[in-house]
Amino acid sequence: MPIVVTLDRVMREKTMSLNDLAAKVGITNVNLSHMKVGKIRAVRFSTLDPLCECLGCQPGDLLAFKPAEDLTEGDIVCYPVELR
Structure with a gap:
């Protein structure tokens, strides 16, 4: 399964800028x-540890498994299916 990165969503929720x-x-x-x-x-x-600490979240809030057939256009995949 592809690994989806949800860091962008968590950063928006916490109103935390990249910088x-x-x-x-x-x-x-x-x-x-x-x-x-x-x-x-x-x-x-x-x-990962300081990211979770700064954002007040768990590792699973930043990364998730998602079946390839459930991927949507907005999903950010860091382990593309074609690399497997």
Whole structure:
């Protein structure tokens, strides 16, 4: 199943900008942007932990499994089906 990144949705709900979150987490805007748009192949726990802490959420709020047949146009997939 593809892994869907929902970081953008959580950031909107928490009204957290990319710049503010990157500064609080201690990663570059570019790396956070890559995660936000699904251009990543892995997430380190050392990154996931401060993301969850800053956003007041659980890891499952930022990443989810979704069957390929249930994907919609707005889903941000970081593990494209064609790579499997």
